Structure formats: C-alpha cells, structure tokens
Amino acid sequence: MNISEVKDLMAQFDQSSLREFSFKTAESELSFSKNEYTAPVAPVAPAVETVSAPAATAASTDSEEATAADTDIFAEGEEVTSPLVGVAYLAPAPDKPAFVSVGDSVKKGQTLLIIEAMKVMNEIPAPKDGIVTDVMVDNEDVVEFGQGLVRIK
Structure with missing residues (x-):
C-alpha cells in the first residue's frame, strides 16, 4: 500500500x-x-487561609463570605454517578439543546444525559426531584463507572 x-x-x-x-x-x-480518551481528573480544592480580621473590616469580610457561599452552592447536592463506562452525550442530538443545565429543575426519572456503550444509548435518569447544581462532564467525554456526572440538590 x-x-x-x-x-x-x-x-x-x-x-x-x-x-x-x-x-x-x-x-x-x-x-x-476517532475515539478520544481523556483520563478523568479530580478537581483540586483551593487552599483556604484563615485570617482573623479586626472589627473595622468585619463588614467587608461578611460580604466576601456571602460571595463565597454563593459560589459554593453549585457544589452542593447528591452526585449522580455513571452506572457504566461509555461516552456521555448531554443532548439528544448535536443540533438539540442539552437535556439539563445548571439551575434547571428536574423531576425523578427525567433524563439527565445519555451514555453510549457498545452502540447502545443508555438514558441516565434523575434519582429524585431537585435542582441541577453542577454538570460534571462535557459532551462526548469518556466516562468511567462510578464517575460523577451531575449534582442535584
């Protein structure tokens, strides 16, 4: 050849x-x-410094803590994990909107995403009613058994 x-x-x-x-x-x-494999990487939490502030700066510290609490809300909730190894698809088709996004309200049994394994499309249902606080995978990511997919609060 x-x-x-x-x-x-x-x-x-x-x-x-x-x-x-x-x-x-x-x-x-x-x-x-055409299959791509990227090893899942566990997120690293940033180091938190503990500093005692004088009483005069208490107001600014409270607002900073409130802002930090607002950003941490998206890490809360029950983690929905992958029941199998495969390729995750966040939408039913490339030209269609995602099944769920952060902030969406979901009902128990509602499809969160699809995992393709051995040419079979497996719908991953919501285990409970709630609000999606985090989508932990990207479209067409290769996911492992037990890997976090979505968080629902």
Missing part, C-alpha cells in the same frame, strides 16, 4: 460516520480511530 492510498483511506474515514476502522494485509496493518 502506498502513501496516496493511505491518504485516500484516511480522507474517506474522516468523512464517514465510523468511529474505528482496521485494515490488514499479509504485509501491513492499518488502524484509524
């Missing part, structure tokens, strides 16, 4: 809906894959 044949196969593979392709002859073997 010459380089122009390889380039032609690559171009055809790129334009197709195939996710993987393998070609083998007695002399050579060729494999293409």
Whole structure:
C-alpha cells in the first residue's frame, strides 16, 4: 500500500460516520480511530487561609463570605454517578439543546444525559426531584463507572 492510498483511506474515514476502522494485509496493518480518551481528573480544592480580621473590616469580610457561599452552592447536592463506562452525550442530538443545565429543575426519572456503550444509548435518569447544581462532564467525554456526572440538590 502506498502513501496516496493511505491518504485516500484516511480522507474517506474522516468523512464517514465510523468511529474505528482496521485494515490488514499479509504485509501491513492499518488502524484509524476517532475515539478520544481523556483520563478523568479530580478537581483540586483551593487552599483556604484563615485570617482573623479586626472589627473595622468585619463588614467587608461578611460580604466576601456571602460571595463565597454563593459560589459554593453549585457544589452542593447528591452526585449522580455513571452506572457504566461509555461516552456521555448531554443532548439528544448535536443540533438539540442539552437535556439539563445548571439551575434547571428536574423531576425523578427525567433524563439527565445519555451514555453510549457498545452502540447502545443508555438514558441516565434523575434519582429524585431537585435542582441541577453542577454538570460534571462535557459532551462526548469518556466516562468511567462510578464517575460523577451531575449534582442535584
């Protein structure tokens, strides 16, 4: 197989809906894959400094704590974890809106996202009524069993 044949196969593979392709002859073997894998990274909490403030700055400290509390609200809630390994899809189709977003109200059983595993689309339902406080994965992320997907408060 010459380089122009390889380039032609690559171009055809790129334009197709195939996710993987393998070609083998007695002399050579060729494999293409569109699957991307990124290892999940656990978020690192920033270090918190404890500083005692004089009484004169108490008002500014209270407003800073209120702001910090507002940003921490999005980390609250029950974590919905992945029941299987696969590719997470946040919307039913690329041109459709996401199933849920941060701040959305959800009902028990409502679809939060889809995980594709072995060409099967598995809907992940909300375990309870509540409000989505965090979407912990991006569209088309490879997710592992037990990995956090969404938080519901």
